[in-house]
Each structure stands twice: as C-alpha cells, then as structure tokens.
Amino acid sequence: MIFQTYLNLYMDSNQLDIIDKKIINSLQGGFPICDNPYQQVAGELGINESELLHRLDYLLSDKTLTRFGPMYDIQKLGGAFSLCAMRVPESKFAQVNETVNAYPEVAHNYKRNHEFNMWFVLATETPQQIQETCNRISEETGIRVYNMPKLKEFFVGLHFTID
Amino acid sequence: MDTIDRAIISATQSGLPLLSQPYHAVAKQINQPVEVVKERMQAMLENGQIRRIGAVPNHYKIGYKANAMSVWDVPEESIDELGKLIGSLPYVSHCYQRPRFLPEWPYNLFAMLHGTSKEQVSEQANQLKELLGDKCRQYELLYSTEILKKTGLRLKSQ
Numbered sequence: 341m342i343f344q345t346y347l348n349l350y351m352d353s354n355q356l357d358i359i360d361k362k363i364i365n366s367l368q369g370g371f372p373i374c375d376n377p378y379q380q381v382a383g384e385l386g387i388n389e390s391e392l393l394h395r396l397d398y399l400l401s402d403k404t405l406t407r408f409g410p411m412y413d414i415q416k417l418g419g420a421f422s423l424c425a426m427r428v429p430e431s432k433f434a435q436v437n438e439t440v441n442a443y444p445e446v447a448h449n450y451k452r453n454h455e456f457n458m459w460f461v462l463a464t465e466t467p468q469q470i471q472e473t474c475n476r477i478s479e480e481t482g483i484r485v486y487n488m489p490k491l492k493e494f495f496v497g498l499h500f501t502i503d
Numbered sequence: 504m505d506t507i508d509r510a511i512i513s514a515t516q517s518g519l520p521l522l523s524q525p526y527h528a529v530a531k532q533i534n535q536p537v538e539v540v541k542e543r544m545q546a547m548l549e550n551g552q553i554r555r556i557g558a559v560p561n562h563y564k565i566g567y568k569a570n571a572m573s574v575w576d577v578p579e580e581s582i583d584e585l586g587k588l589i590g591s592l593p594y595v596s597h598c599y600q601r602p603r604f605l606p607e608w609p610y611n612l613f614a615m616l617h618g619t620s621k622e623q624v625s626e627q628a629n630q631l632k633e634l635l636g637d638k639c640r641q642y643e644l645l646y647s648t649e650i651l652k653k654t655g656l657r658l659k660s661q
Contacts, residue, residue, distance in 0.1 A: 356565075364565065367558035373541050373548070375524060393521050396558075400518070404564045406653045409519035410544065411554045412512060417504050423601065425608075441652045449651035452572065454643065456608070459572070460652070486608065492582070492600040495590025 356404065359387060363395055367408065420467040421447075422489040424474060426458040426481075433457070436481050445473045456486070507535060508552075511543055517654070519556065563650070567617045569624040570647045573631060574610035576603075576640040582612060588634055589614050594627050609641065621646065 356364075362385050372380055382392040399405045414421055428436045433451075440446055440460060449460035464470050474485040504512070510533040520528040526544070530537040547553040562570055577585050582600050589612070590598035597615045614631065618624040628644055 364558060364560055368560070369555075369557060371519070371556040373526065373545050373556070375526070375537075377525065378521075378523060389523060393523070397521050399558075400521075402564075403561055406559045406561045407518050408521075408558045409517070410515050410547075410556045411559070412516065412547075413551055413554050416550065416552045417512070423613075437651055446652060448653050450647040451649040451651055452645040453648050454645045456645070458651070459645075459647075486604055488601040488604075490599040490601055492586060494583075494586030494598040494600070495595060 355402075359385070359391075360395060360399060360404070363392065363399070364405070367396075414463045414465070417465075419463065419465040420470050420489075422462050422470045422474075422487055424460055424462055424477075425456045425486045425488060426477075426483050427455050428458050428481075428483060430457075432481075432483075436483065439481055440477060443473060443477065445469065507533075507539065508543055508547065510535070511540060511547075561650070561653075562617060566619055569618045569621045571616045571621075571624045571628070571644040572647070573614045573616050573628050573642060573644050575612040575614070575631070575635065575642045576609045577612050577635060577638050578640075579611065581638050585635060585638060586612060589631055592627075592631070594618065610643070616644075 366381070366385060371377060374380060376389070378392050379389040382389045385392065396405070396408060400408060426436070426440075436458065437449070437451075440458065441449055443462075445462045445464050447461045447463040449458065451457060452459055462470055462473050464473060470489070471487060474487045478485045511529065514529045514532050519525045522528045524537075526540050527537045530540040533540070544553065544556075548556070575585075575589075586598055586600060589595060592614075594616055595614045596617060597613070599613045600611055601613050603609055603611050616624045616627045618627060624646075625644065628642070632639055632642065
C-alpha cells in the first residue's frame, strides 16, 4: 500500500507558471504505459503533446526536475540500498566528493551541516556489494565510511505539491 | 532480472525518452518488439520492481528550501511505536531505524523533514521532540546544504 502525504507550498519560484506546476504535480503520481503516453497526459492537462515535451525538456534542463522516468526499486531487483556517512575534513571535501561521486554505485550524495558532513546512498546489484563499495571508498579516500542501512522502515512516501 | 529486463532498465534508468512514442524508442534501442517492452514494464510496475514512472522534482527548486535529516536517540525497545508515530506526521517523508555507531553516532531513528524555511523545520522538530517526550535522549538536525549528486540507480555496463 502506498501512502502519500501532501505538502502544500506557496511558491516563491516565479519562473514556473501554472502549467509547469500542473505538470510537476501530475507527473509525480505516475505515467501511463501505452503507445502515445505524452499525448494522453497532455490531454489530461489541457495542453498539446509538443508543449508537454517542450516543457519537460526545459524543466529537466534547468534542474527543476532531477529526473523523469521509471523509478526502479533495486531491492526488489535483487540488489540493495544503503545510506552511508563520512566525516570529511573541509580542506579535503572537494577531492573526496569527486572520488565518491565517480562511483556509479553512489545514487545520491548530500552535503550536511554536521561533523558527519557527507551522506550518500549506495545502490548495488547484490547486497554484498554495499560493504565492498564502502571498503573501496574508505581505502581510496583514507576516511572511514559508516554504513547505515535501514533496519526498519516506518514510512516512506511524499508527494510535493506546489500551489 | 533476465537480459530483457536488464536491457530495459539500462535503457531507461537515466530517464524515459522525451519522444512522442518513448516505449517504441526504448524497444528500438534494445532490439525488442514494443509490445514486449510495454508488457515487461507493466509487469515490473505491478510487482514493485518499478515503484512508479514519473517525475522527481528538485525540492530546492520548487520551494522546499529547508530539508533536514532529523536524527533521534531513542530506546530500542520503543522504536516500533515511536517510528510509527513519527512516520505518521504529514511533513515527514521518510522514517527509518538505522544502526548506531557508539560513541560518535548515538542516533537510531531517522526522519526526513521538509519545509520552506529553517524556522518551519525547527518547529517540526520541536513537535517531534514533544511527541517523543522522555523517550528522546538526544537529537540533532542535519540540514542539507548542497546536492552533490542525484542520479538514482545506475547499472554498471557489462
């Protein structure tokens, strides 16, 4: 069962018009598998297909959307996910960031305001590759990688609605 | 994951083509009939291997300027009850139990908070603190200050 929470926001972003917002809100919920899916979605949004494609291209290129497409669950595909943290000295941060991001197993990486200042998600095709990747990153950077896999999931799901 | 599923995943993991007939484009790329691509993707959607097909907004860009990972040190024996309680709040997007690393990392309950300002997020954290009461031994808010990478799943080419 999928739980979705709706957060409403008053935008301070002026460059998105009402159609962009409708596209963003609508396309978080799903996209059809059929011969002409953009045409179908465009029809539901009251625009034509080429406008939808053009706007999606723009929203992706200006990074309002980080991606558009199927979201794969690597655990259900036999692989694994884990959240990992590092305490990176500020003087080495850029260099370590470059090293860490070069790993294809690193799906997301965030800088956070804490002694543990680098937080990344590993996604690997087999569960044992998580620890192997942590070890390789540790060896390459000389900094300990804390592997913090989820032990229990209490909630996941958020739909960002913009007004 | 068989070779056809794998080829579909490789062809779509960075995104669905922005073409009038995206599934036809994928089919052509991997040399399979479009019906096979649609059936396989539909099956992966139904069994949860595809969570959904859709857009992922950059929360900074759409106005969620403050995004914090709140981390809490709570007793293991209460974590199921507390996790469910925290996970039910509307501004919490993810709530997980994760391992501690003592002494440097005492936190075992993680909840992601999202708001338009740090003030709003710290108010959310105050509400969590009140709900947890004396079960909360200590907590911290780790704000994200920069997205260093956000690509999602990538299969290595084989």
